[in-house]
Amino acid sequence: MKKHFVFLLLLLLTSHLSQSQTPTIGPEQGSLMIVGGGAMGPELWNKFVELAGGPDKADIIIIPTAGEDSAASSAPREKEKLMSLGVKTITILHTRDPKVANQESFVAPIRKATGIWFVGGRHWRLADSYLNTLAHKEFNALLSRGGIIGGTSAGATIQGSFMVRGDTKGNSIMVGDHTQGLDFIHNVTIDQHVMRRNRQFDLIDVIKARPELLGIGIDEGTAILVQKNTFEVMGASYVGIYEANQIASSSKYPSGMNSTGGPFYYLSKGQKFDLKTRKVIPTQPTRTNEPAK
Numbered sequence: 001m002k003k004h005f006v007f008l009l010l011l012l013l014t015s016h017l018s019q020s021q022t023p024t025i026g027p028e029q030g031s032l033m034i035v036g037g038g039a040m041g042p043e044l045w046n047k048f049v050e051l052a053g054g055p056d057k058a059d060i061i062i063i064p065t066a067g068e069d070s071a072a073s074s075a076p077r078e079k080e081k082l083m084s085l086g087v088k089t090i091t092i093l094h095t096r097d098p099k100v101a102n103q104e105s106f107v108a109p110i111r112k113a114t115g116i117w118f119v120g121g122r123h124w125r126l127a128d129s130y131l132n133t134l135a136h137k138e139f140n141a142l143l144s145r146g147g148i149i150g151g152t153s154a155g156a157t158i159q160g161s162f163m164v165r166g167d168t169k170g171n172s173i174m175v176g177d178h179t180q181g182l183d184f185i186h187n188v189t190i191d192q193h194v195m196r197r198n199r200q201f202d203l204i205d206v207i208k209a210r211p212e213l214l215g216i217g218i219d220e221g222t223a224i225l226v227q228k229n230t231f232e233v234m235g236a237s238y239v240g241i242y243e244a245n246q247i248a249s250s251s252k253y254p255s256g257m258n259s260t261g262g263p264f265y266y267l268s269k270g271q272k273f274d275l276k277t278r279k280v281i282p283t284q285p286t287r288t289n290e291p292a293k
Contacts, residue, residue: 034226
């Protein structure tokens, strides 16, 4: 009886340790703000600054590398916006050379930063410059100490593990010559400008070919805030979910887009999603005689 009890205890402890050591889909510490492009409302910028430590303590790096050469060494709009929110410590960090991204002097500002913002453009430029470099290592270290990494458009797609629209010949090619992202969020591919540019159906074939991936399509002015295994939708529009089982079963319910019977479905502001189970997290409806929390 005693041996049986000890065995059960060891089994429970092993199971607990196994679960606690299972890596999360998003960052174990810190946050990601992944924006679908377009104009960002104050809600998004304010949350980014808050999670970077607040205006007085935030130390934010802006990375404009995804932009064209003429604009890649500056980010006046982003800098002015952050300054208007009271952020005092802002650094513009840029290189096209991965050898430079491997230098201690280049990554020194990242080591003291509390937030990083990736500007839009073409995400293959970010991959060519930073993938598997010392800078990439320090991006992850920033998350590990509780910081936030954000980005819009190309700066959104680069945060996933698999990049769509990463071909150097043009962004209409879904799976091209650059597909490896910075992998801040695992087994996920991210598309942007989805509804604004009529891209709603573009992720379907990608997920059919790579069913291990979760596809997330984010419209303009909209973001997902990722922490560990959960994200919450923020902003003005919608976020599409593209998952292999949903796509495979949708032929039984050919009711078209924006329907639970279709190949994808939308989430709106305030809704939360479990990245581990790939299910929407139910929200408790407010009763008519109770005030909203």
